[in-house]
Amino acid sequence: MTDTHHKESFWRKYIFSIDHKVIGIQYGIMSLLFLLLGFGLMLVMRWQLAYPDQPLPLLGWRLSPDMYNSFGAMHGTIMIFLGVVPVITGAFGNYLVPLQVGACDMAFPKLNMASFWCYFVGGIVMLSGFLLPGGAASSGWTSYPPLSVVATTGQTVWLIGMVFLITSSLLGSSNIIVTIVQLRAPGLTWMRLPFFIWAQFVTAFLLLLAFPPLEAAAIFQLMDRLAGTSFFMPSGLIVGGAATDWAGGGSPLLWQHLFWFLAHPEVYVLILPALGTVGEIIANNTRRPLWGYKSLVYSVIFLGFMSFIVWAHHMFLTGMGQTMSMFFSVTTMIISVPSVVILSCLFISLWGGSIRFNTPMLFALSFLPMFGLGGLTGLPLGLPLSDIALHDTYYVISHFHYVVAPGTIFAIFAGIYYWFPKVTGKKLNEVLGKTHFLFSFIFMNGIFFPMLIQGLAGVSRRLADGGQSYAHAQHVIHYNEFMSMSAWLLGLAQLPFILNIILTLIKKKDKVADPNPWNSTTLEWACPSPPIGHGNFEKEPVVYRGPYEYSVPGHKTDFSPQSEKLGEK
Amino acid sequence: MSNDMNHHIKVYRNVFLGLLVLTGFTVGASYIHFDALWLGVALGLAIAFAKGYLVAANFMHLNNEKSFMYLTLAISVVFFLVLFFMPTLWHNDLLKSPKHIPLQNGEVYNDIDHSDNHGGHH
Amino acid sequence: MEIPYNEELRPDTGLYNAKLGIWLFLASEVMLFGGLFSAYIMLRLSDPNWASYGQDALNVPLATLNTTVLITSSITMVMSWVSLKLNDVKKYKLYMGLTLLCSFGFLIIKYIEYSSKFSHGLFPSTNNFLAVYFVLTGLHMLHVIGGIVVNGYFFGPGLKMWNTEPERFTNRIEVAGLYWHFVDLVWIFLFPALYLL
Numbered sequence A: 001m002t003d004t005h006h007k008e009s010f011w012r013k014y015i016f017s018i019d020h021k022v023i024g025i026q027y028g029i030m031s032l033l034f035l036l037l038g039f040g041l042m043l044v045m046r047w048q049l050a051y052p053d054q055p056l057p058l059l060g061w062r063l064s065p066d067m068y069n070s071f072g073a074m075h076g077t078i079m080i081f082l083g084v085v086p087v088i089t090g091a092f093g094n095y096l097v098p099l100q101v102g103a104c105d106m107a108f109p110k111l112n113m114a115s116f117w118c119y120f121v122g123g124i125v126m127l128s129g130f131l132l133p134g135g136a137a138s139s140g141w142t143s144y145p146p147l148s149v150v151a152t153t154g155q156t157v158w159l160i161g162m163v164f165l166i167t168s169s170l171l172g173s174s175n176i177i178v179t180i181v182q183l184r185a186p187g188l189t190w191m192r193l194p195f196f197i198w199a200q201f202v203t204a205f206l207l208l209l210a211f212p213p214l215e216a217a218a219i220f221q222l223m224d225r226l227a228g229t230s231f232f233m234p235s236g237l238i239v240g241g242a243a244t245d246w247a248g249g250g251s252p253l254l255w256q257h258l259f260w261f262l263a264h265p266e267v268y269v270l271i272l273p274a275l276g277t278v279g280e281i282i283a284n285n286t287r288r289p290l291w292g293y294k295s296l297v298y299s300v301i302f303l304g305f306m307s308f309i310v311w312a313h314h315m316f317l318t319g320m321g322q323t324m325s326m327f328f329s330v331t332t333m334i335i336s337v338p339s340v341v342i343l344s345c346l347f348i349s350l351w352g353g354s355i356r357f358n359t360p361m362l363f364a365l366s367f368l369p370m371f372g373l374g375g376l377t378g379l380p381l382g383l384p385l386s387d388i389a390l391h392d393t394y395y396v397i398s399h400f401h402y403v404v405a406p407g408t409i410f411a412i413f414a415g416i417y418y419w420f421p422k423v424t425g426k427k428l429n430e431v432l433g434k435t436h437f438l439f440s441f442i443f444m445n446g447i448f449f450p451m452l453i454q455g456l457a458g459v460s461r462r463l464a465d466g467g468q469s470y471a472h473a474q475h476v477i478h479y480n481e482f483m484s485m486s487a488w489l490l491g492l493a494q495l496p497f498i499l500n501i502i503l504t505l506i507k508k509k510d511k512v513a514d515p516n517p518w519n520s521t522t523l524e525w526a527c528p529s530p531p532i533g534h535g536n537f538e539k540e541p542v543v544y545r546g547p548y549e550y551s552v553p554g555h556k557t558d559f560s561p562q563s564e565k566l567g568e569k
Numbered sequence B: 001m002s003n004d005m006n007h008h009i010k011v012y013r014n015v016f017l018g019l020l021v022l023t024g025f026t027v028g029a030s031y032i033h034f035d036a037l038w039l040g041v042a043l044g045l046a047i048a049f050a051k052g053y054l055v056a057a058n059f060m061h062l063n064n065e066k067s068f069m070y071l072t073l074a075i076s077v078v079f080f081l082v083l084f085f086m087p088t089l090w091h092n093d094l095l096k097s098p099k100h101i102p103l104q105n106g107e108v109y110n111d112i113d114h115s116d117n118h119g120g121h122h
Numbered sequence C: 001m002e003i004p005y006n007e008e009l010r011p012d013t014g015l016y017n018a019k020l021g022i023w024l025f026l027a028s029e030v031m032l033f034g035g036l037f038s039a040y041i042m043l044r045l046s047d048p049n050w051a052s053y054g055q056d057a058l059n060v061p062l063a064t065l066n067t068t069v070l071i072t073s074s075i076t077m078v079m080s081w082v083s084l085k086l087n088d089v090k091k092y093k094l095y096m097g098l099t100l101l102c103s104f105g106f107l108i109i110k111y112i113e114y115s116s117k118f119s120h121g122l123f124p125s126t127n128n129f130l131a132v133y134f135v136l137t138g139l140h141m142l143h144v145i146g147g148i149v150v151n152g153y154f155f156g157p158g159l160k161m162w163n164t165e166p167e168r169f170t171n172r173i174e175v176a177g178l179y180w181h182f183v184d185l186v187w188i189f190l191f192p193a194l195y196l197l
Helices: A009-016 A019-051 A064-101 A109-131 A155-183 A195-226 A254-287 A293-309 A322-350 A359-382 A384-391 A394-424 A430-456 A479-493 A495-506 B002-030 B037-059 B066-090 C017-046 C062-087 C089-119 C128-155 C156-166 C166-196
Strands: none
Touching: A009 A195, A019 A064, A019 A109, A019 A394, A019 A479, A019 C062, A064 A109, A064 A195, A064 A254, A064 A479, A109 A155, A155 A430, A155 C017, A195 A254, A195 A293, A195 B066, A195 C017, A195 C156, A195 C166, A254 A293, A254 A322, A254 A359, A254 A394, A254 B037, A293 A322, A293 C156, A322 A359, A322 A384, A322 B066, A359 A384, A359 A394, A359 A430, A384 A479, A394 A495, A430 C062, A479 C017, B002 B037, B002 C062, B037 C062, B066 C017, B066 C166, C017 C128, C017 C166, C062 C089, C062 C166, C089 C128, C089 C156, C089 C166, C128 C156, C128 C166
C-alpha cells in the first residue's frame, strides 16, 4: 500500500482529483452553495409576495413580474438539479457508498471526476442565464412549451446546462451501480448491505433510466428554439397577436410526457437516499436493528419500479382521457403502499429503543412526521377529481415542499451532522446543532403549513403578487406576511449551522479522536476518520454479519461491527 | 481455445449473411402494398426485431450472459415499452362513453365519435 | 491502490467492471432512443397531415447501402476482438482499420443524403417528419462519431496497452464492440422506421 502515499500535485489532489472522497467533498461544497443560492432567490421572492411592488429593503429595486418568474424557475431548477440531488447522490453517494461496501474507490475513478466536472459546467452554464438579456429561464422548472420555446435566451442555456447535468448524473449513477455490484467486500452479501446502500442502488437505477427521455426532450426543445422545428409547437400558434414561423403539427403534451417520465422518478431520487440516511441514523441512535430490514429493501425496490409508471398524475389537468387518468391514479395509489411500509418500519424501529437525542437523531426524527405530512397531502393530488381543484394552488407547493424541504433537506442535515466526524475526524458542536434544529423545524412549518390553508382556499400558485387581486384570496392573503417572516427567520436559523461548520473545521483535532464516535456497526466506520489517502482501508475489510447488529445479547459492547470476526466478543 | 474461436467465427459469418438477407427482405417488403397499414408496420418491425435479435444475441453475446445483466436489461426493456406504448394509449381512449345514452327528452344520443357519423363500417 | 475486477471476473457476479458499466450505459441509451421513438410515434399518430410530409421522398437505395456498410462494420468489429483472443495483433489492426473505414463510409453517405435534402430546400423546420428524420439520424450520427473516436483511439495510441496488459486491452475492445453493435442495432430500427414504414 506504499504507493497510496506518494506525493500528488495540488491540482491532482484537490481540483482534478480521482479520489471518491475528494470528489464527494467537492460535490458537497458546490451543492450546498447552490442550495444557499436557491434559498436566497426564494427569500427575495417572499418579499414580493408579502409586500407586492414595494422596493426591496437594502437593495432598493423592485422585483418585476418577469424577474419573479425567472427567480421562481431558477429556484426550482437550482434546488432540485443543482442542490438536493447532487448533495444526496453526488456528495453522500460518492463519499459513503465505497466506504460502506468496503471498496478502495469507485469502480471508475476517472468517470467519477468527469461526472463532477459535468455537473460544475452544467451549473455554471445554467446560472449564466442571469447575465443574458431577458434574464435566466423563466418558464418554471418544468419548462412547458410552447411558453418555453418562445421564451428568451435564458431558456437555451437552461437546456444546454440540463444536457450537462444529465451526462453528469449518467456517469455518476452507473458508477455507483458498478461499485455496489462489483466492489462489495468479501462477505458483504446483498442482504447484508446497509439500507442506505440499497436506497442509493435503486436511486442510481432511477437516474440511469429516467433521465435519458428528458435528454431526448431537451434536444427536441433545443431544436424547436434554434432550428425552428415544431416538435412541441401546435399548428396555428399566435404569440403576442402575431402568427409564428413554426410549421406546426407538434404536441406540447409530448414534452409534458417526456418531462414527467423523468421528473416523477426524480422525486424518488430526492426521497429514497433521504430515507436511507434516516434509516442509518435511526438504527444507530436507537441502538437496535432496523425493524423489518427485508420489507424495507423490497419496498425500496418496488417503489423504484413503480415510480416509472405514475408520471402522468402530474398531468390530470391536460385532459389526456379517462383511460390514462384512471391508470395513473391507480398506480399512484399503489405507490403510496411501499412508502407507508417504509415509514412504518422506521417508526416501529423507535419502539422500545433507548434513544440518544443528538442532533442527527433530532433531524432524523423530525423527518418522519414531516415526510408523512408531505406524503399524506399527496393522496388528494393522486386522484383526478380532487387534483383538478387543487392542482394550480398553493396546496401543491406546500405538498412537495413538505416532502423535499423539511423532508429531504432535514435528512441531509441529519446526514451532515452524522457523517461530519467521518469526513473530518471532528464532531460538530451539539449546542449549535440543536439550536439549528429547533429553529429550522419551527420556521419550516411556519412557511409551509399556511400554504396548505391558502391552497385549500383556492389561491393560485405562480402569481407574482401572491393572489392579491383575487376576491376569494382576501381572507387568507394575510398569511403571506407571516410565511415570509418565517422564511427570513429560517435563513437566520442557518447561521448556527454555518458557524458550527467553520468553528469545527478550524478547531484542532483531538489527538485520540475515536474513529467511530457514534459506535456504529457499518463498514464506513471500520476505517480511520478521515479515511487514509487514496485507498481508504488499512487492510481489506471482511464482513461477517448484517448491518445493524446493535445490542446483541451477550456481546460486550452494544454494537457488533460488520467487520468484526464472529468469535470475537 | 482456437477451436472454440473457429466455431465463433463461423457463427459470426452466418449472422452477417443473415443480416444482409433480412435487410433485403425489409426493403423488399416495403414495396409490397398492404391493404391495412398495420400489417406493413408489423412485418417491418418483425424483420427489424429478428435482425436486432441476431445482433444482440451473437455480436453482443447476449445468448450467454450473466443473470444480473439480463435483469438490468429486462427492467430497461419494460420501461422502454412503457414509453413506446404511451402514445398509443393516449390516442385510443378505451373508456369511451356508452354508445346509447337515453336523454331526458326521449332522444337517443347516438355516438360520441363524430367521425363515424357518415355511416357504414370500415 | 488497484481497483479489483478490472480485468479478472468477480466470482459471484461473473463480470468485470467495464462490461457491467457499458451495459448500464447501453440500458440508458435504450431509454434515450425510447424517448425519441416515442416522440416519433406520438407526433405521427396525432398529426392528420403526416401523409403529406413526403416520407417516401427519402433515398431508400442510399439508406440500404448505408445499412449494409454498418452491418459490415459490425462483423469486422467483432472479428477484431476475435483476433485479439487468438493473439493476432496484425489481424486485429486489419479488422479495426476496416471498421473505421466503414464508419467513415457511413458518414460520407449520410453527408450525401443530408446535402441533397438541404439543396432541395428540405430542412428540419420544413415539417415534422423532416424534423424527426434529421434529429433521429443526427443523434445516431453523433453516436457513430463517438464510436469512431473510441475505435480510432484503440487503433492508434491505445494499442500500446496490448504490450503491458493484453487481457485488459481485449476487454476494452469487447466493451467498445458492445457499444458499436448497439449503434448498429439502433440503425436497424431507424432504417425501416424512417425510410420504409
